[in-house]
């Protein structure tokens with residue numbers, strides 16, 4: 001089973017970016033390395049200039065290419081895919097998201113779902129391959145990952161984040 005290992009710096013900046021723009025959609029790219037079939041997400045870059053709305057995100061393709069080029073040439077990390085957030089009632093991928101993944105043949109697409117909450121929830125690994133928990137007692141967060149496979153299907157991948165164990169102690 002393909003795993004998506006999210007390292008601490010990537011987890012923190014991704015969640016903070018999504019909380020910052022709630023309830024608009026955040027969008028960014030994920031970098032790291034591949035470990036056989038597994039993705040190891042080490043960092044992410046959040047696009048602040050992207051025009052956002054509730055239905056989707058517009059991505060500046062040219063800027064994306066420039067950033068990818070620069071990163072791949074000054075580090076050993078590669079662009080693995082992207083992430084974006086959904087708020088409120090939009091929990092899963094939208095039909096537009098699925099079309100986009102197929103069109104771009106995007107190998108990794110992480111979806112961060114946020115909702116307001118008033119109760120603190122410990123971060124945990126869920127049976128449905130996602131991880132979830134709360135940011136203080138303000139936001140409930142669920143992180144899911146999807147991949148585009150050789151059979152041209154969009155599949156849910158297992159999210160693993162060792163850092164959530166540390167979070168429990170906070």
Ligand SMILES: [Zn+2]
Pocket residue numbers: 056084085086093094097
């Ligand atoms: Zn979406």
